[in-house]
Amino acid sequence: MSDPKARPPVDEFDHIARLLRPLAAGAPEALGLLDDAAILQSRPGQDLVVTTDTLVEGVHFLPSDSLDMVARKLLRVNLSDLAAKAAAPYGYFLCASWSPRCGWDEREAFAAGLAADQAAFGIVLMGGDTTSTPGPLTFSLTAMGWAQAGETVKRSGARPGHRLLVSGTIGDGSLGLAAATGGLAQMDVRRRAALADRYRLPHPRLELRAALLAYASAAADVSDGLIADAGHIAEASGCAVAIELGATPLSEAAAAWVAGEPNRAVALAKLASGGDDYEIVLAAPADACASAVAAAKAAGVVLTEIGRFEEGAGVGVQMDGQPYAAPRAGYRHL
Amino acid sequence: MSDPKARPPVDEFDHIARLLRPLAAGAPEALGLLDDAAILQSRPGQDLVVTTDTLVEGVHFLPSDSLDMVARKLLRVNLSDLAAKAAAPYGYFLCASWSPRCGWDEREAFAAGLAADQAAFGIVLMGGDTTSTPGPLTFSLTAMGWAQAGETVKRSGARPGHRLLVSGTIGDGSLGLAAATGGLAQMDVRRRAALADRYRLPHPRLELRAALLAYASAAADVSDGLIADAGHIAEASGCAVAIELGATPLSEAAAAWVAGEPNRAVALAKLASGGDDYEIVLAAPADACASAVAAAKAAGVVLTEIGRFEEGAGVGVQMDGQPYAAPRAGYRHL
Numbered sequence: 001m002s003d004p005k006a007r008p009p010v011d012e013f014d015h016i017a018r019l020l021r022p023l024a025a026g027a028p029e030a031l032g033l034l035d036d037a038a039i040l041q042s043r044p045g046q047d048l049v050v051t052t053d054t055l056v057e058g059v060h061f062l063p064s065d066s067l068d069m070v071a072r073k074l075l076r077v078n079l080s081d082l083a084a085k086a087a088a089p090y091g092y093f094l095c096a097s098w099s100p101r102c103g104w105d106e107r108e109a110f111a112a113g114l115a116a117d118q119a120a121f122g123i124v125l126m127g128g129d130t131t132s133t134p135g136p137l138t139f140s141l142t143a144m145g146w147a148q149a150g151e152t153v154k155r156s157g158a159r160p161g162h163r164l165l166v167s168g169t170i171g172d173g174s175l176g177l178a179a180a181t182g183g184l185a186q187m188d189v190r191r192r193a194a195l196a197d198r199y200r201l202p203h204p205r206l207e208l209r210a211a212l213l214a215y216a217s218a219a220a221d222v223s224d225g226l227i228a229d230a231g232h233i234a235e236a237s238g239c240a241v242a243i244e245l246g247a248t249p250l251s252e253a254a255a256a257w258v259a260g261e262p263n264r265a266v267a268l269a270k271l272a273s274g275g276d277d278y279e280i281v282l283a284a285p286a287d288a289c290a291s292a293v294a295a296a297k298a299a300g301v302v303l304t305e306i307g308r309f310e311e312g313a314g315v316g317v318q319m320d321g322q323p324y325a326a327p328r329a330g331y332r333h334l
Numbered sequence: 335m336s337d338p339k340a341r342p343p344v345d346e347f348d349h350i351a352r353l354l355r356p357l358a359a360g361a362p363e364a365l366g367l368l369d370d371a372a373i374l375q376s377r378p379g380q381d382l383v384v385t386t387d388t389l390v391e392g393v394h395f396l397p398s399d400s401l402d403m404v405a406r407k408l409l410r411v412n413l414s415d416l417a418a419k420a421a422a423p424y425g426y427f428l429c430a431s432w433s434p435r436c437g438w439d440e441r442e443a444f445a446a447g448l449a450a451d452q453a454a455f456g457i458v459l460m461g462g463d464t465t466s467t468p469g470p471l472t473f474s475l476t477a478m479g480w481a482q483a484g485e486t487v488k489r490s491g492a493r494p495g496h497r498l499l500v501s502g503t504i505g506d507g508s509l510g511l512a513a514a515t516g517g518l519a520q521m522d523v524r525r526r527a528a529l530a531d532r533y534r535l536p537h538p539r540l541e542l543r544a545a546l547l548a549y550a551s552a553a554a555d556v557s558d559g560l561i562a563d564a565g566h567i568a569e570a571s572g573c574a575v576a577i578e579l580g581a582t583p584l585s586e587a588a589a590a591w592v593a594g595e596p597n598r599a600v601a602l603a604k605l606a607s608g609g610d611d612y613e614i615v616l617a618a619p620a621d622a623c624a625s626a627v628a629a630a631k632a633a634g635v636v637l638t639e640i641g642r643f644e645e646g647a648g649v650g651v652q653m654d655g656q657p658y659a660a661p662r663a664g665y666r667h668l
Contacts, residue, residue, distance in 0.1 A: 034570040035489045036415040036554055037385035042376035042483070050460070051371035052476065054429040056467045081370040095388040095429070095474040126384070133390045135469020140429040142386065142476045149376070155369045220370055236368040 010104050012130050019111040020094075023118060023125035027091055030126045038093070038127040040144075049087035049145045049152055053077050057099070057136035061200075062180060067106045069200050070139070071113030077223065078143035079121055079204035080278040084221040086153045086212040087145030089121050094128035095140040102137065121206065157217040158237035158283035164307035165292065167205050167279045169251040170226050172198040174274020186260065191253035198251075202278035211295035211303075212282065219282040226272040229281050230307065231315040237283070240312035245319045248272055249304040265319040272317075283309060344438050346464050353445040354428075357452060357459035361425055364460045372427070372461040374478075383421035383479045383486055387411050391433070391470035395534075396514060401440045403534050404473070405447030411557065412477035413455055413538035414612040418555040420487045420546040421479030423455050428462035429474040436471065455540065489570035491551040492617035498567075498575055498641035499626065501539050501613045503585040504560050506532040508608020520594065525587035532585075536612035545629035545637075546616065553616040560606040563615050564641065565649040571617070574646035579653045582606055583638040599653040606651075617643060 016033055024030035029038045040048070055061055055077070061070050075092065082089055094114075098107070118124055123143070176199025178184050179192040187195075205221075212219055218237055220229045227243060234241040245268040250258060254271060261267035282303075284292045289305060296303040310316075317324045350367055358364035363372045374382070389411070391397055395404050409426065416423055428448075432441070452458055457477070510533025512518050513526040521529075539555075546553055552571055554563045561577060568575040579602040584592060588605060595601035616637075618626045623639060630637040644650075651658045 031488060031490070032570070034566070036418045037383045037421070037486075039419075039481075039486050039488075040382040040384060042378055042380055042382065044376055044378040046376055048374040048376065048382065049371045050374060050427065052427045052429055052461060052463050054431055054463045054465045054474070056431055056465055056469075056472075058468055059466060084370045085373075087371070093384065093386045093476055095386055097388055097390055097472055127386060129386050129388045129474070131388045131390055132393060133470060133472065134392055135390075135472070136467060138390075138431055138467065138469070138472045140388070140463070140474035142427055147373075152371075152373050154365060154373075156365070232368070236366070 010107060015107055015130060019107055020125065023111060023114055027124040027126050029091060033127065043146060045149050046146045047149050047152055049082060049085045049147050050142065051078055051081035052140060052142040053081070054138065054140040056138050065200060067110040068113030071110045072117045072201055074139050074141050075114060075117045076202045076204050077278065078141050079206060080202060080221040080223065082143055082145040083204045083206045083208060084219045084280055085147065086209045087147045089123040089206065090144045090146050091124050091126040092144065093126055093142040096128070097131045097133035097138040099133055099135065099137050151213060153212045153216050153219045155218050155220050155233045155236035158233050158239060158309045159217065160239050160309050160311045162217050162283040162285055162309045163289050163305050164230055164241055164243065164281065164283060164309065165289065165303045165305050166222065166226060166249065166281045167208060167296065167301050167303055169249045169254060170222065170277055170279065171254045171271025171274055172251050173276030173278065174271065175254055175257055177276065184257065187257065191256060195253050199276060202276065204278060205280045205301060207299040208280055208296055208301055211292055211299060214295060215284050215288040215292035216282040217284060219280055222277040222279045222281050223275055225275050226277065226281060227315055227317060233281065233283060234309065234315060237309070240310045240314050240316065241307055242310055242316040242318060243272070243307040245269055245272060245317060245324060247304060247306040249302065265324055269317065269324065344441060349441055349464060353441055354459060357445060357448055361458040361460050363425060367461065377480060379483050380480045381483050381486055383416060383419045383481050384476065385412055385415035386474060386476040387415070388472065388474040390472050399534060401444040402447030405444045406451045406535055408473050408475050409448060409451045410536045410538050411612065412475050413540060414536060414555040414557065416477055416479040417538045417540045417542060418553045418614050419481065420543045421481045423457040423540065424478045424480050425458050425460040426478065427460055427476040430462065431465045431467035431472040433467055433469065433471050485547060487546045487550050487553045489552050489554050489567045492567050492571035492573060492643045493551065494573050494643050494645045496551050496617040496619055496643045497623050497639050498564055498577065498615065498617060498643065499623065499637045499639050500556065500560060500583065500615045501542060501630065501635050501637055503583045503588060504556065504611055504613065505588045505605025505608055506585050507610030507612065508605065509588055509591055511610065518591065521591065525590060529587050533610060536610065538612060539614045539635060541633040542614055542630055542635055545626055545633060548629060549618050549622040549626035550616040551618060553614055556611040556613045556615050557609055559609050560611065560615060561649055561651060567615065567617060568643065568649060571643070574644045574648050574650065575641055576644055576650040576652060577641040579603055579606060579651060579658060581638060581640040583636065599658055603651065603658065
């Protein structure tokens with residue numbers, strides 16, 4: 001490969017015309033990316049659900065990550081927020097700040113990643129801004145989805161007595177980051193690769209939409225960490241939540257990692273405090289749990305009951321029914 | 335002042351609760367910034383106009399600029415896009431990537447700037463994301479406004495024979511950048527300060543809304559430069575545009591600068607190629623120009639006719655009626 005510093009600068013207008021405009025081809029709202037703004041028609045009876053997330057190179061992805069994967073992760077972390085609100089993906093706006101190390105090839109890879117996931121998730125580019133930066137690559141994406149008016153699943157609907165459930169498996173995001181950065185050297189290479197893939201490419205749980213709409217009283221996606229995000233639901237709902245660490249659902253690779261750690265509770269607390277799982281944590285009335293689990297199963301997703309909401313405030317963590325003092329409350333961007 | 339590196343890191347949750355949540359107090363859509371997403375109700379008969387712009391420290395603002403001014407500029411460059419579409423400001427989403435040099439005081443100043451302009455322009459915070467960055471401060475803002483369905487003024491409505499008009503004065507943005515970075519040393523200090531202020535704090539031309547809705551066939555804001563942005567209208571409209579440099583409206587400070595330059599045409603071309611004016615450039619049918627000018631005047635804004643649209647494609651620049659080869663086509667972010 002040639003010296004990145006020797007690459008000719010990319011013409012921004014060319015970049016927009018050749019790489020971005022095709023991504024907006026399916027969206028009349030985008031006005032061909034030829035205007036100052038996009039124009040979205042209201043949909044009577046529907047609410048527009050809007051979320052936005054930023055990924056910074058060296059903070060949220062690795063400088064060694066390929067840019068098609070970064071683009072897909074950027075789209076998916078936002079789609080994960082829409083999934084938590086039970087909204088149907090609609091369109092997105094992209095702000096990209098390109099660093100000098102990125103030439104045409106990197107931008108083309110980024111656009112290819114977006115194109116692949118646009119097709120996979122039925123979402124289109126509607127607008128954005130392209131700038132340069134002397135610093136790390138920085139991408140902000142604002143994603144929009146539609147929901148029936150008033151039917152969005154918020155964080156604030158949990159009530160004392162409701163159960164806490166989580167989709168899929170927990171801890172693969174943080175173990176995947178360790179694997180992707182050369183950690184977990186004692187683990188077999190196949191498991192390490194599976195974890196790194198999970199970190200690089202989350203799977204937004206959009207298939208849970210019907211189950212959430214039917215049975216969830218509250219939901220959030222697991223981006224800051226299971227304990228932290230369950231706490232966000234409790235805070236928004238004005239109640240407390242008790243989490244049973246021993247019930248944390250684990251992937252085969254994560255279970256193998258826990259088995260190799262000296263203290264099972266400490267290991268589980270670490271996984272439940274790590275970020276980037278992009279599962280859905282939700283509340284459901286006790287008598288709706290079985291139906292929620294069945295509806296999720298029909299959509300191909302395992303839901304596991306891991307705790308309950310209570311009167312009061314804050315997060316209580318238990319291990320096998322005994323109070324456990326978690327060493328940290330979740331991942332914080334500092 | 336203490337060493338910036340010695341500042342304690344800001345707790346992001348504290349930052350959101352104490353500095354950002356008050357900015358969202360007027361927006362039920364924001365769900366108190368306690369959720370994964372915001373929820374916007376559709377407005378039957380109205381379109382949602384969405385625009386987004388990024389400001390990077392060292393590229394779009396100076397490291398020496400105070401952060402309340404940066405916040406206001408960030409909001410205003412987006413409001414300028416809404417103004418060009420004749421949309422009424424509604425709400426915004428903020429992605430902020432904070433560098434280590436920013437402690438609580440800087441963030442408080444930034445929030446104060448947002449609060450001031452929220453009050454001035456009737457817009458509220460609805461959501462966002464806060465991250466850290468090892469690089470330059472980077473802010474992306476997505477602004478939304480409402481327009482009557484189908485009544486948004488696009489870039490694509492200019493037709494051959496329509497006149498090109500521009501609001502206010504041109505060139506103050508680029509001269510202001512020069513003044514703010516120690517240039518224009520020969521200019522008197524009062525004019526220099528006025529220009530630097532204009533660069534640091536643009537004035538979105540929202541007061542032109544009624545005039546644009548009534549008389550404009552197309553419009554854009556002047557962010558890349560008058561020639562470039564007039565060219566964007568021509569491109570989106572499928573026609574050519576001829577611009578008369580000699581008609582460029584100038585502020586008293588810019589006129590004084592032009593008078594001191596050896597070649598008037600070169601000087602005017604420079605101003606018409608500079609960015610950051612945040613005026614509105616628009617097209618209007620010939621028989622609507624007088625009414626457009628009068629309507630703008632009633633709103634306190636001077637509109638000046640500076641050219642016309644023609645059959646063909648591209649931008650033709652003239653000086654006193656003679657073809658002029660502009661040295662550059664507008665500011666490009668490279």
